[in-house]
Amino acid sequence: AQTVTQSQPEMSVQEAETVTLSCTYDTSENNYYLFWYKQPPSRQMILVIRQEAYKQQNATENRFSVNFQKAAKSFSLKISDSQLGDTAMYFCAFTSNTGKLIFGQGTTLQVKP
């Protein structure tokens, strides 16, 4: 069975600084997708970034980038130039051909002014 682990329950960062959120996963499959979702206090689920396992190049979306290490089964999220609006709970998630999303425990990120 697939599992996703986020070992940092809470993190904080000063505005304009950079922060990295960790995620590891376990699977025996070769074709899968990884995601980072943001959940602000409104509780909407907002897709931040996605990575296809077959792509070696790390995904980037503006201030958000990932460090995907397939052999190590690691998928960390780097937020550059942190903004107050980045304050939220962040979930790492895994999916394969079943379409089921398996979520990590979540990391609460506080951006401080």
Place this chain on the structure above:
Amino acid sequence: GAVVSQHPSWVICKSGTSVKIECRSLDFQATTMFWYRQFPKKSLMLMATSNEGSKATYEQGVEKDKFLINHASLTLSTLTVTSAHPEDSSFYICSARDFGQSNQPQHFGDGTRLSIL
């Protein structure tokens, strides 16, 4: 972009009442929808996979008779919490996958906050 509408957003009702939550894909067809439950400051736990025209697939530990799922059309799935009790109070979120875009991310509804008194 694709939109998933979930209704109601918030419901408060008495213990013993059955509550129906709707999840609609507004601009795409979804043969598969997913229902999640989330406790405060916790992760999303998959409850079941809703399949259009067939029975839902429930995750281990989820009571089928408590959480009835119907997926009668390509744009609508419903979750009915039967004879709800205070322990069923939670945040329920649905998601849908575009039938024609299997390699694209799921689209989430905005969730339903259920409070049972």
